[in-house]
Amino acid sequence: xxxxxxxxxxxxxxxxxxxxxxxxxxxxxxxxxxxxxxxxxxxxxxxxxxxxxxxxxxxxxxxxxxxxxxxxxxxxxxxxxxxxxxxxxxxxxxxxxxxxxxxxxxxxxxxxxxxxxxxxxxxxxxxxxxxxxxxxxxxxxxxxxxxxxxxxxxxxxxxxxxxxxxxxxxxxxxxxxxxxxxxxxxxxxxxxxxxxxxxxxxxxxxxxxxxxxxxxxxxxxxxxxxxxxxxxxxxxxxxxxxxxxxxxxxxxxxxxxxxxxxxxxxxxxx
Numbered sequence: 001x002x003x004x005x006x007x008x009x010x011x012x013x014x015x016x017x018x019x020x021x022x023x024x025x026x027x028x029x030x031x032x033x034x035x036x037x038x039x040x041x042x043x044x045x046x047x048x049x050x051x052x053x054x055x056x057x058x059x060x061x062x063x064x065x066x067x068x069x070x071x072x073x074x075x076x077x078x079x080x081x082x083x084x085x086x087x088x089x090x091x092x093x094x095x096x097x098x099x100x101x102x103x104x105x106x107x108x109x110x111x112x113x114x115x116x117x118x119x120x121x122x123x124x125x126x127x128x129x130x131x132x133x134x135x136x137x138x139x140x141x142x143x144x145x146x147x148x149x150x151x152x153x154x155x156x157x158x159x160x161x162x163x164x165x166x167x168x169x170x171x172x173x174x175x176x177x178x179x180x181x182x183x184x185x186x187x188x189x190x191x192x193x194x195x196x197x198x199x200x201x202x203x204x205x206x207x208x209x210x211x212x213x214x215x216x217x218x219x220x221x222x223x224x225x226x227x228x229x230x231x232x233x234x235x236x237x238x239x240x241x242x243x244x245x246x247x248x249x250x251x252x253x254x255x256x257x258x259x260x261x262x263x264x265x266x267x268x269x270x
Contacts, residue, residue, distance in 0.1 A: 021058070
């Protein structure tokens with residue numbers, strides 16, 4: 001396990017923390033690799049039913065580590081080969097956040113303080129977001145002459161209005177917590193980091209108490225349906241339910257509801 005990420009488990013919830021507080025959780029190559037490895041591993045762990053993502057220290061993350069970025073593309077004799085290498089490197093970075101989105105279970109981001117640049121790409125790959133009152137979100141790539149390329153332009157268009165997204169992308173201005181909630185980027189606000197962790201844990205516990213098969217199917221269908229015609233999404237979810245409604249979870253849920261009791265669901269297979 002990389003020192004850039006810390007993971008602990010509380011019941012069926014895995015708590016994943018960006019653990020580079022002395023650098024404001026700025027993301028270097030080691031952290032990108034650790035994010036990918038962690039979410040691929042934890043995201044398929046049959047004992048995990050929800051993941052809480054947070055940052056240690058004063059801020060969620062300052063985004064891309066610019067010192068790391070400045071070392072990635074030294075002058076090259078062959079421009080074509082250098083371009084191919086850059087493409088592969090960018091795709092490797094993208095894959096780290098794809099791993100967050102592709103985790104079998106929902107991911108809840110608990111954001112406090114700054115969430116800048118690559119941090120916005122990261123929380124955009126999560127399912128839900130809760131923020132502290134001092135949180136702000138900044139698509140800051142334009143200020144360092146970069147086109148955001150790790151998911152913000154693609155994912156946030158499904159979370160906030162297109163006009164607001166373009167304003168944030170073109171100007172680099174911060175989006176403060178109240179405004180982020182008003183436009184739907186975050187699902188709730190809390191007073192500070194401690195409170196936002198408690199709120200995110202409460203949300204994660206609610207999710208973890210549901211049928212893990214139903215939750216996995218819902219996440220799969222939501223991700224699959226994005227950008228596709230309604231008919232394709234309906235066909236896909238029909239196939240999922242045709243295959244999975246025979247599980248023990250349906251009978252357990254009905255029995256528990258009739259008895260006015262809490263259901264007990266088994267884990268998914270690895």
